[in-house]
Amino acid sequence: MRTHAKRWLFLIHRWLGIVACAFFAMWFVSGVVMMYVGYPKLTETERLQHLLPLGTGSGLMAPREALDAAGVAGPLKELRLSASSGGRAVYLAVPLGAGSAAGMRRVSPGSGVVTIDARSGARLQAVDAPLALASAASYAGPGVGLDYRGTVGEDAFTHSRGLDAHRPLHRVQLADADATLLYVSSRTGEVVRDAPRAERLWNYAGAWIHWLYPFRGNAFDRYWADIVNWLSILGIAMALTGTIVGVLRWRFTQPYRSGSRSPYQGRMMRWHHISGLLFALVTITWIFSGLMSMNPWRVFDNGARPLRTEALQGGPLVVTAQDAAPQALLAATGGAVRELRWVRTLGQTTVLAQGAIGRPTLLDSHTALARAFDPEALRVAAARLLPDAVARIEALAAYDLYYYAREAHTMTGGADKPLPILRVVFDDAHATWVHVDPHTGAVLGRTDSSRRVSRWLFAMLHSWDWLPLLERRPLWDSVLIVLSLGGTILSLTGVVIGWRRLGVKMRAMR
Known part of the structure; x- marks a missing residue:
């Protein structure tokens, strides 16, 4: 029975490994790429730095005036003013009944957004190609050539669910040094993603293949999560059985006749055996933790109730005729403001005047005077x-x-x-x-x-988001690269061994 069980262990490991080792090698190599080049995203810092300053605000309508002209009544979830649509100053208003669920700090940009020209009060009805080109030109700056590439629902660089509210996306290719591809919202006219050429190319060897994105945006899209989950589970089973086989085959006391503690004479088999014993634990750990990143079958969802954000806000955001015009608010800041945002906190309406960098300046929405919140309240x-x-x-x-905080290019970075x-x-x-x-x-x-x-x-x-490592780079880099190289050797030797075995079987069948 013991011999029978061993044979099944060998068979399971061998035949699962033919497929799984190829994915393991791909995941290890692409994981190293992702340490330095992440999936394309437009961070908040990048967005603000590419917005034109609002200047003095001369000629811009007061918020209540603009909302009335566009026919937007009632309380709001969010209100912003920036030169984000075709380089023009626009109000972006989200009525209280639209957008994301309660308890989030901000709504998903584009969800239920009403875009209003801040000079005329006209409501933006649609974003056409000329407006998308104007937004791209404003983002890129003067002297940069533009090439309009049409619209796309979803492509290799826009799988993020945060872009769903903006689809279809206008694509504009810049003739800048980085050959940047911009994606412009068809709802608001804002640039919502930038993807430089180097980032796009490296992503095919990094995040795009690491997350199995070839199965996204096509007939396999609805099965993508299940494909990732079950491949991970099969990989864990293969690695566990391989670990058991490797330990059973290793002579801890008396060596084999060859003098080696590994029974395998072939170079590939021996490297696979030794690298498996050295890197099996980290391989199993990384495959398991990758599975956990998917929140498989919602194991981490616990039904927690949403936050009562109204307790902190002190009521909904209601814009009145008493709210100051942008000209008064901008004059009070004394700096190059890229965006004004109206929020409700502690029962007061406050305007956050945000520059290209740094923390926003807080202003009273009526008087435009500087404001600070009472810490105890x-x-x-x-x-x-x-x-x-x-x-x-x-x-x-x-x-x-x-x-x-993590680096902006990482999956959890940029916030x-x-x-x-x-x-x-x-x-x-x-x-x-x-x-x-x-x-x-x-x-x-x-x-x-x-x-x-x-x-x-x-x-x-x-x-390995552990502060003692993250704060001591390149120690973090060295540890992850060495372990990834060990896992790559383990995986590639497994691929060679598996395909050789498969070739023997195929020839025997013929």
Whole structure:
């Protein structure tokens, strides 16, 4: 029975390995590429830096005046003013009934957005090719050639679900040094993604193949998650059986007649055996953590209730005739403002005047005077984001295991991670933590016991998001590259061995 069980272990490992090792090799190599080149994205910093300054705001309508002219009544979820549509200053308004679910810091751009010309009050009805070219020209700057490439629903560089509200996307090729391809929203006219040529090319060897995106945007799209999940599960089974076989075949005490502790004489078999013993654990860990990144069958969804953001906002955003015009707000900043954003916090309407870099300046929406939130009032309001009791409120002045920043190109990078922040720890069934920006009063994010488990099983095990390593580069790079090379050797030798075995079987059948 013992011999029979061993034989089944050998067979399972051998035949699963013929397919799985090819994916393993691909994942290891593409993972190294992704350490330095991520999937194309337009970060908030990039977006702001490519917006034209609003200048003095002369001739721009007051927000209530523009909303009335466009026929937008009632409370809003969000209101922004920027020169983001064809280089023109536009209001982007999201009525309260549109957009994403409650509890999010901001709505998904494009979801239910009404775009209004800030000078005429005219409502943008559609984004045509000339407007898309004008937006691209504004983004690129003077003297850069443009080539309109038509519209696309989804392609190799736009699989992100955050772009769904903007589809179809206008594509504009820039004749700049980076040969950048821009994607422009058909809803708002904003540039929503940039993809330089080097980023596009490296992505075919990186994120595009790593995430099995060849199965996205086509007939396999609905099965993509299942394909990734089941390939990962089969890979884990193959690696586990291989580990058992490798340990059973290794002579820990008495060597074989050849003097080696491995029974295999062929170079490929021996390298595969030894590299498997050395790198099996990290291979299993990376395949398992990759599976966890998919949240397979929603194992990390716990049904936690949404945040009561109205407790922090103090009511919906209502724009009135008393709200100051852009000219007064911009005059109060004394700097080159790229965007004005109206928000409701602690029962007051505040305007966030955002430059190309740095934190926004806070202004009273009526008087245009500088504003700062009362720290104690902010803590009291944040404590009401959930109906449960608050265990404690911590002030974080440095990053930790659960609140930290990654490079913009990485999957979890590019988001605003300011410091200091408040961490509101609730005594609820899900052990919820909410992060609040004390400067703007915005909810930066939330985490609970399930999401913290996901952080360990995915980000920690897959990307090694451990501050002592991340803060000591190139140590982080060296560790991941060495382990990836070991896994690549293990996988490629497995591919060669598997195909040789398959060739023998095919010849025997003929």
